[in-house]
Amino acid sequence: MPAIQNEIAQLTAELNQHNYRYYVDDSPSIPDAEYDRLLNRLKALETEHPEFCRPDSPTQRVGGEALAKFEQIKHLKPMLSLDNVFDEQEFTAFNQRIVDKTGKDLSYCCEPKLDGLAVSIVYRDGVFERAATRGDGQTGEDITENVRTIKSIPLTLRGDNFPPLVEVRGEVIMPHKAFDALNERARVKGDKLFVNPRNAAAGSLRQLDSKITASRALGFYAYALGVVEPETWELADSHYGQLEQLRSWGVPVSQEVRGCETVAEVMAYYYDIQQRRSSLEFEIDGVVVKVNQIAHQLSLGFVAKAPRWATAFKFPAQEEMTLLEGVDFQVGRTGAVTPVARLKPVFVGGVTVSNATLHNADEIARLGVKVGDTIIIRRAGDVIPQIVAVVAEKRPDDAKDIVFPAHCPVCDSEVERVEGEAVTRCTGGLFCEAQRKEAIKHFASRKALDIDGMGDKVVEQLIDKELVESPADLFRLTASAMTMLERMGMKSATKLVAAIEVAKQTTFARFLYALGIREVGEATAANLAAYFKTLEALKAASAEEFIKVDDVGTIVAAHLAHFLAQPHNLEVIDKLVEAGIHWPAVEEVAEEDLSLKGQTWVLTGTLTQLNRNDAKAKLQALGAKVAGSVSKNTDCLVAGAAAGSKLTKAQELGVKVIDEEALIAILS
Ligand SMILES: NC(=O)c1ccc[n+]([C@@H]2O[C@H](COP(=O)([O-])OP(=O)(O)OC[C@H]3O[C@@H](n4cnc5c(N)ncnc54)[C@H](O)[C@@H]3O)[C@@H](O)[C@H]2O)c1
Numbered sequence: 001m002p003a004i005q006n007e008i009a010q011l012t013a014e015l016n017q018h019n020y021r022y023y024v025d026d027s028p029s030i031p032d033a034e035y036d037r038l039l040n041r042l043k044a045l046e047t048e049h050p051e052f053c054r055p056d057s058p059t060q061r062v063g064g065e066a067l068a069k070f071e072q073i074k075h076l077k078p079m080l081s082l083d084n085v086f087d088e089q090e091f092t093a094f095n096q097r098i099v100d101k102t103g104k105d106l107s108y109c110c111e112p113k114l115d116g117l118a119v120s121i122v123y124r125d126g127v128f129e130r131a132a133t134r135g136d137g138q139t140g141e142d143i144t145e146n147v148r149t150i151k152s153i154p155l156t157l158r159g160d161n162f163p164p165l166v167e168v169r170g171e172v173i174m175p176h177k178a179f180d181a182l183n184e185r186a187r188v189k190g191d192k193l194f195v196n197p198r199n200a201a202a203g204s205l206r207q208l209d210s211k212i213t214a215s216r217a218l219g220f221y222a223y224a225l226g227v228v229e230p231e232t233w234e235l236a237d238s239h240y241g242q243l244e245q246l247r248s249w250g251v252p253v254s255q256e257v258r259g260c261e262t263v264a265e266v267m268a269y270y271y272d273i274q275q276r277r278s279s280l281e282f283e284i285d286g287v288v289v290k291v292n293q294i295a296h297q298l299s300l301g302f303v304a305k306a307p308r309w310a311t312a313f314k315f316p317a318q319e320e321m322t323l324l325e326g327v328d329f330q331v332g333r334t335g336a337v338t339p340v341a342r343l344k345p346v347f348v349g350g351v352t353v354s355n356a357t358l359h360n361a362d363e364i365a366r367l368g369v370k371v372g373d374t375i376i377i378r379r380a381g382d383v384i385p386q387i388v389a390v391v392a393e394k395r396p397d398d399a400k401d402i403v404f405p406a407h408c409p410v411c412d413s414e415v416e417r418v419e420g421e422a423v424t425r426c427t428g429g430l431f432c433e434a435q436r437k438e439a440i441k442h443f444a445s446r447k448a449l450d451i452d453g454m455g456d457k458v459v460e461q462l463i464d465k466e467l468v469e470s471p472a473d474l475f476r477l478t479a480s481a482m483t484m485l486e487r488m489g490m491k492s493a494t495k496l497v498a499a500i501e502v503a504k505q506t507t508f509a510r511f512l513y514a515l516g517i518r519e520v521g522e523a524t525a526a527n528l529a530a531y532f533k534t535l536e537a538l539k540a541a542s543a544e545e546f547i548k549v550d551d552v553g554t555i556v557a558a559h560l561a562h563f564l565a566q567p568h569n570l571e572v573i574d575k576l577v578e579a580g581i582h583w584p585a586v587e588e589v590a591e592e593d594l595s596l597k598g599q600t601w602v603l604t605g606t607l608t609q610l611n612r613n614d615a616k617a618k619l620q621a622l623g624a625k626v627a628g629s630v631s632k633n634t635d636c637l638v639a640g641a642a643a644g645s646k647l648t649k650a651q652e653l654g655v656k657v658i659d660e661e662a663l664i665a666i667l668s
C-alpha cells in the first residue's frame with residue numbers, strides 16, 4: 001500500500017475510534033484541538049489524493065452513530081455539522097466566498113456556539129411529540145422521555161400562530177454550576193468524572209432512566225427551525241426573524257443572538273463574547289455565523305456534511321495535550337508540600353503553560369498520572385491551569401510513578417501525612433525557610449507573644465531584608481537596624497524594640513502556642529501548660545503522656561511528639577530561652593481548684609482592670625472553656641464596660657451575667 005494511502009487508512013481508523021469515544025461513550029481520550037489537527041491532516045491528504053478517501057472517512061460523515069439501546073428515529077431532514085474557522089483571516093475568506101456567490105445585501109446572524117448536544121424536537125399541533133439526538137445525521141436516538149424532563153423546554157407551544165408540524169433544533173447544555181456539582185458528587189463517590197460539560201450533557205441525555213436525566217439540571221436553547229408543515233406556512237424570511245418566531249411560541253432562544261452587517265461587526269461580536277466567556281452560565285466554544293437571508297441560504301446550499309451558509313468561528317482551544325516531564329515539590333507558607341507538574345511548554349487558553357499544580361497525593365491517584373505521560377491540560381479564563389486527564393494510550397513503557405519525597409525539599413525535615421488529610425506537610429516549622437514568614441507572624445501575634453507593632457508587613461520585611469531568620473533573632477534587633485524598613489523612623493523603631501523587650505515576659509501557655517505546633521491552639525496550649533507546668537517536663541513527655549492532657553487526642557499527641565523529636569525545633573526553643581523569654585512558674589492547681597471545670601464562659605465588653613487575655617487564661621486554668629459567642633450552653637457571661645449584643649443575647653437566653661468586679665473576686 002503506498003505510504004499516503006496507508007496514512008489515510010490509519011488516520012481514518014484512529015479518528016473513527018476517537019469519534020466513538022466522543023459521540024458514543026461521551027468520554028473522549030484526547031483534547032478537541034488534537035482531534036481537529038488529526039482531522040485537518042486527513043482532509044489535506046484526501047484533497048490531494050481523493051482516490052484514497054475511504055467511504056468510512058470522518059470527513060464524509062456527521063458525528064457518531066445512534067446507540068442501539070434506543071429506538072432509532074429517521075430525521076425528517078438531515079441534521080448536519082458546521083465548518084470551522086479559527087481566526088479573522090479565515091473568517092474573512094469565508095465572508096469573501098459568500099459575497100462572491102450572493103452579491104450585495106448580505107447580513108449575518110451571530111450566535112453563541114453552545115457546547116452541548118444537538119437535539120431535534122417535533123411539535124404536532126403545538127404539542128411536544130418526540131425528541132431525537134443528531135446521531136449520524138440521518139438517524140438519531142429517540143430520547144423523547146429524557147428531553148421531556150428539561151424544564152425550559154415547553155411541552156406545548158404558546159399562542160395559536162404556529163404551524164401544525166414544527167421541528168425545533170437546538171442545543172441541550174449543562175450549565176457550569178450543574179457540571180461542577182455533578183463531578184463533585186462523582187468525586188465523593190469515587191466515580192469516573194466527566195471531562196467537560198458537553199460530554200456530561202450528552203451522557204445525561206442518553207440515559208435509559210429519565211429520572212437520572214431529570215436530576216442533571218440541563219438547559220436548552222433553540223438555534224434553528226427544522227422541518228415545517230405545511231411547507232406553505234408563512235415563516236420569516238431571515239434566520240433572525242425565524243428565531244424570533246420560535247421565541248414567540250415560548251421556545252427558549254439565547255439572548256446573545258445578534259444581527260451583524262459587516263465583517264467588522266462580526267469580529268466585534270466575537271471578541272466581546274469571548275471576553276465574557278468565563279462569566280457565562282454555560283460553556284461556549286466559539287460563535288456561529290449564519291447568512292441571515294433565507295433566500296441566500298437556499299442558493300448557497302450544502303457541502304458533504306455542513307451548510308455553505310454558516311460557519312463555526314471557534315475560540316482558541318482551552319484544552320491541549322502535552323508531556324509531563326517531571327514533578328517538582330514546592331513547600332508552601334504553611335508547610336504544605338505541593339507537587340507541581342513540569343510540562344513541555346504548550347500554548348493553551350491564550351498563554352504558554354509550562355507547569356501546573358497537581359494539588360496533592362489524592363489528586364495524583366485520582367488522575368492515575370505518571371511522569372512521562374501525555375496529559376490533557378485545561379486553562380479556562382483566568383483560572384489556573386488544571387491537568388484534567390491522562391491520555392492512557394500514549395503512556396510510554398518507562399513511565400514513572402510520582403513519589404512524594406520523605407524529606408522537605410527546602411529544609412530537609414521529615415514530611416508527614418496525617419491519615420484522613422489530603423495534604424503532606426513539612427515538619428520543619430520555624431526551621432523551614434519556606435514557612436518562616438508565617439511562623440514568625442504567628443509567633444508575634446496577639447494571642448502568642450503579642451509583640452505590639454510587629455504586624456505582618458513588618459515581619460515580611462524583616463525576613464526579606466534578612467534581619468531575622470528565626471524568632472530568636474527578633475530579640476537581637478536594634479532600633480537602628482529596623483530603620484531599614486519602610487515607613488519606620490527612629491521613633492517607631494525604638495518603640496518596637498521596647499515592645500519586643502516587654503514581650504519577653506509571657507506565660508508558659510502563650511510560649512507553647514507561639515511555637516506553632518500543628519493543631520496546638522490557644523486552649524490546648526493552656527491545657528498543656530497546666531498539665532506539665534515546666535518546659536523540661538513537657539520536653540521529656542511521650543505521645544502516651546500527651547494523650548492524658550485535656551483536649552489532646554492521638555493526632556495532636558502525635559504532632560507534639562513529632563515536633564519535639566526534631567533537633568532543630570529543640571534548638572529554636574533553647575535559643576528563645578537563651579534570648580531571655582521567661583514566664584512565671586505555673587501555679588500548682590489542686591484538683592479541687594478546678595472549680596469551673598465543665599463550664600463555658602464568655603467575655604464581652606471592655607475590661608478596665610484585667611487584661612482580657614490574662615482573664616481568659618486564668619478562667620481556663622480553673623477549668624472553664626472560654627468561648628467567643630453566647631449560646632444556651634453558656635454558663636456565665638462576663639460583661640465589661642459598654643457590653644453590647646452578647647449581653648442582650650445572654651439576657652434573652654437567661655444566661656448568668658457578672659461584671660468585672662465579680663470576676664476578679666472569683667479569680668482571686
Ligand atoms: N476529542 C475527541 O476525541 C473528539 C472526537 C470527535 C469530535 N470532537 C470534537 O467535536 C467537534 C466536532 O463536532 P461536531 O461535528 O458535532 O461539530 P461541532 O460541535 O463543532 O459543530 C456543530 C454543532 O454545533 C452545535 N451548535 C451550537 N450552537 C449552535 C448554533 N448557535 N447554531 C448551530 N449549531 C450550533 C450543534 O449541535 C451542531 O451540531 C470538534 O470540536 C471536535 O474537536 C472531538
Ligand SMILES: [Zn+2]
Pocket residue numbers: 331408409410411412413426427428429432433434
Ligand atoms: Zn521544610
